[in-house]
Amino acid sequence: MIEQIVFGRCGAGLKDRVRAYWGKKRWRVSRLLTTFRHDQCDLQLMVGRDAGLFKSRGVLRLPTDTLAAEGLAQTWREAMDQMMDRLTAELRRHRERIRHDDAYKRKNRRKDAVMRWRPQLASPGASRPQTVAR
Numbered sequence: 001m002i003e004q005i006v007f008g009r010c011g012a013g014l015k016d017r018v019r020a021y022w023g024k025k026r027w028r029v030s031r032l033l034t035t036f037r038h039d040q041c042d043l044q045l046m047v048g049r050d051a052g053l054f055k056s057r058g059v060l061r062l063p064t065d066t067l068a069a070e071g072l073a074q075t076w077r078e079a080m081d082q083m084m085d086r087l088t089a090e091l092r093r094h095r096e097r098i099r100h101d102d103a104y105k106r107k108n109r110r111k112d113a114v115m116r117w118r119p120q121l122a123s124p125g126a127s128r129p130q131t132v133a134r
Contacts (some may be wrong), residue, residue: 001041008048053081
């Protein structure tokens with residue numbers, strides 16, 4: 001995975017801390033990218049201050065789509081964690097769409113709904129909506 005970190009209005013000490021923190025958190029994204037070629041994944045991280053808050057943004061370019069996530073919080077760690085949570089959720093959703101796992105889940109949801117309503121539909125004394133003639 002090709003990585004780039006961009007800083008906006010951050011001191012040198014903060015830059016080093018963000019790079020070290022990203023080194024610890026990198027596995028959350030890289031473990032979800034095992035199905036893609038290493039040289040085709042491009043991740044750009046942006047960390048900066050905006051109106052007294054820390055803002056982090058991650059843009060992941062894949063051969064199949066481009067995913068983006070943002071985090072806005074009082075501390076840079078919280079902003080990075082929010083961004084990583086959203087980016088990993090987007091990446092999971094994207095992988096499901098590519099592998100068509102979402103169709104499998106839709107079928108299971110339909111089957112579960114039918115199984116939930118089957119006892120009520122099968123009982124003879126179940127109340128049925130009545131039409132009123134006017």
